[in-house]
Amino acid sequence: MTRSTGSNRLQPGPRVAGNRTLGVAAVDPVPIFRDGLAAMVQRAPGLHWVGQAANQHAILQLSEQLRPDVVLLDSGLDPQGHLVRLLSTGDRNVVIVMLVRHAHRTPQYLAGLVEAGAHGIVPRAAEARRLSEAIHRTHADRHYVDPTLAALTVKPKRAQNGDSGMRVQMPLSRREYQVLQLLAEGLENAAIARMLFLSVETVRTHVKSILRKLSARDRTHAVTTAFRTGILVIQPDDPRTDTAPAPRR
CATH class of the missing domain: 1.10.10.10 (Winged helix-like DNA-binding domain superfamily/Winged helix DNA-binding domain)
Structure with missing residues (x-):
């Protein structure tokens, strides 16, 4: 049975051969992207789909109600790392995998994500098999960086001086x-x-x-x-921002 609440789709997850599968939820502003993530998770061994949300408050509510093991979070919805902090402090067991847009692939931003509590960092345009592997590795090790982003996670000089590039503090509960x-x-x-x-x-x-x-x-x-x-952000809705700009001819 599937239960719908606002922008969330909530459903119980299966158990496979007596072994617990990982429950995955996602927050992303683009409906077809969320549906694609759901299809990928449902096909992947060892994973099951918990639900989806289109915005920040909906994923917090979903997380409280269903306690997913892994949350996939679009970086466009969390440019300051506030949502990562709230999710990680609300449930210390949840694993947060950031799906990083091309515009956010900077050393300062990625360092800020780790500081805020993100466990995994993956390009938002990653192929399904790579994302499935990243989910499992992040959950097992509590830390994973996609090889294509690894060079950017070397701690920048500004971050070494205490500046991660995310200066806005979250004053709210x-x-x-x-x-x-x-x-x-x-x-x-x-x-x-x-x-x-x-x-x-x-x-x-x-x-x-x-x-x-x-x-x-x-x-x-x-x-x-x-x-x-920067406590609230304008909701991104353009999937084309996930990819690098096409080279000029």
Whole structure:
């Protein structure tokens, strides 16, 4: 049986020959890309598909409800490493594999991912077999870097001086971040409470805390401040950003 909740598709995973398979979830803004990841996982030995999400707050909710073993995360949704930190601190057992877009293949960004808690780093355009292998190796070793990105993970001088290239700190808790995401989508307190299975009073408390931490006058100001400082990001939706630009002829 499959259960759908908003932008998530939730389903129980199978067990194969008495051995536990790894439950995989993914967050990516492109529906056809998520469907491709689901198909790849369902075909791969030793893996099963847990669910998918299109945005940050949905993957946090999915992670809380279904506890996947591995989360595949599009780097376009996490340019500052905030989501990696929230996922890793929310569940110390979850393994996070970053699917890195071409624009993010820099030493500073990759060093920042590792510092934030990412376990695996793989190109977003990786072939299915390479990604399947990367999932297994990352889960087994708690660390994996695709060979094509290995040269970029040599610690840059700026990172050695404590600058990873991700300067924006996350002042919000995991739940406050979810509430802020939903505020940015224009939801009122009652709707947020229903989505997150909270009381309306609890949501009000979170909103007040968000306003205080962001020094915001109201909800609109809080959302504006979050986008300006990089706590929230504009959702990427162009799959062409995954690949290197074509050479000029």
